[in-house]
Amino acid sequence: MQLKNAKILIIDDDQDVLTALRLLLKPFVVEITVEKQPGNINSLLTASRFDVVILDMNFNGLVNTGNEGIFWLKRIKEITPDIDVVLITAYGDIDLAIRSLKEGASDFIVKPWQNKKVIESLQEMLQNRKSKGKSIKTNTNGSKIIGESAEIREVFQKIQKVAPTDANILILGENGTGKDLVARAIHDNSNRKNKAFVKVDVGALTSTLFESELFGYKKGAFTDAREDRKGRFEAAQGGTLFLDEIGNISLSQQARLLTVLQNRQISPLGSNEVIPIDIRLICATNLDISELSNEAKFRKDLIYRINTVDIIVPPLRLRGTDITLLTRYFLELYSEKYAKGPFKLDPGFLSKLKNHNFPGNIRELQFVIERAVIMTEGSFLTANDLSFSAIESKIENNDIEDTRLETVEKNTILKVIDKNRGNISKSAKELGITRAALYRRLEKYDL
Known part of the structure; x- marks a missing residue:
């Protein structure tokens, strides 16, 4: 990725630092957002997509941990695991900055910095961006x-x-x-x-x-x-x-x-x-x-x-922050496919996804995001734009009195086939199985 296409978020409670970095980077990047309060990180990162976060290591008592930068670094990586984070640190905190690299930071800037070196470091980091297991x-x-x-x-x-x-x-x-x-x-x-x-x-x-x-x-x-x-x-x-x-x-x-x-x-x-x-x-x-x-x-x-x-291959419910990565991937995919967006996300949107069990795994998430992109009227997605399969809702809410697995499966198959008016292909797709697998279940339950 080129620096000129990058969107950068700078978080520092020192207005002079924010101003200096904004003026330095403005000619080289497509968008810069500055923020004094790290407590706003969650809403900023869920509402917009950034390529790099430049984060101060120390704030004025917002988090009383002695190493606020590490705390907020972890928070950022939890919200957007694929983002590059660059820490700003004083010379005396270099050991802490080095520790931050082990916690997921991509680089750190030592104050007072050299302007040319900051630009070159960001450019190199973005050009050499690799998957790193993503x-x-x-x-x-x-x-x-x-x-x-x-x-x-x-x-x-x-x-x-x-x-x-x-x-x-x-x-x-x-x-x-x-x-x-x-x-x-x-x-x-x-x-x-x-x-x-x-x-x-x-x-x-x-x-x-x-x-x-x-x-x-x-x-x-x-x-x-x-x-x-x-x-x-x-x-x-x-x-x-x-x-x-x-x-x-x-x-x-x-x-x-x-x-x-x-x-x-x-x-x-x-x-x-x-x-x-x-x-x-x-x-x-x-x-x-x-x-x-x-x-x-x-x-x-x-x-x-x-x-x-x-x-x-682990189920999606055991993959933690991968839900966020996959959500953003599918949003980009379907935004391009349906010529909509780019979308900003309300914090409740991701929260609702993370609280869902996803019995249908990645395939279910993909369909949920595609449906949200198709149905939304605006470019700001909220929890109300998400709707999950009625099949899974019925099972999760235990609406069926007999909760034996065979009874649940049998009744679910009957409801889906009835919903699709006997169309086996549509029913199999909605159930997340093949036509042959559905036919075997129909034979098993003598339906």
Whole structure:
């Protein structure tokens, strides 16, 4: 990022310092906001987006901690984790300023400062701005995994470790947590990144489609086989094969898959030809690992084959300040898409989001923000602009007398299908599951 495009917030209770920095930076940046009271930080940061905060280390007794700068630094990083914070300090407080770097500050300025050095430091900081664990980009439509919580950093670290290898990966996590993005990030950071990345929702494949989709077929192999067709294994040759919803395939399908993985070769339907395969396998499921350990449902020998390393993608409710990062990302995304904004946020907007449990995870947050952008009339978003899924509200409010999980799920499915007038595709999307998964539940509950 260039300094000329930066928006800077300066917080210092010394008016002379505010004036000096404002006059110094005004010719170089697009916008400067000055503030004497650090107690206004929350409203300033939630109402507007800033690229850099320049913050004094000492204030006149607003926070009696002996190191007010550290206190307010932590507060800023809690509200906007991705922002750069530069501390202003006296020479005698350099040790405290160095400690601030460990607390998340990007740099510090020692008084009296040299004007030229301040400009050069800000320019260099913005030009060399790196993700520092805030996101891992993929090559598909600019998609990226965003976050800097301890939970998502652990995911980033695992991706960086396993991506260069050819180890088989099992990705675990609830619906809507971004397991497909993790799979794509592994591929994009691997030695196979220039080869194909092929995704298959195996949970949606019937027993008859399973083999033809994965292994291909020859003309005449079955009634509708009018020409030869390559399967997904062959399409992914040299690249990565991502099998989503692996926990939902039958035992017979598991046995067929295990044979292919052991022998590293396939035979298309209607052919005796043996084709060697060279793929990197990534699988994903929303089932818990304990459920996969049930041999009545899933073969242990297949688990060992697909699970050289497992990566658990945390639910959004456990990712703390990542909600703020993701909210701002989706706001920018949909502001551009619908030619609206830029938006300012009332503190209650973020507060309401943080207090929501997000059973639908990132997918639910994405839809909530998109809905808010579409429906709002102005450019100032408040808590009233947020509306959450009626499905989750019903469950969270315990409106159903029988609170057994099966009863709750059954009744929720019935309400959603009735709401969508029997449209299975719309109902599955609203429930956050695939059509195949919804059909399985309809069969399970004899609906």
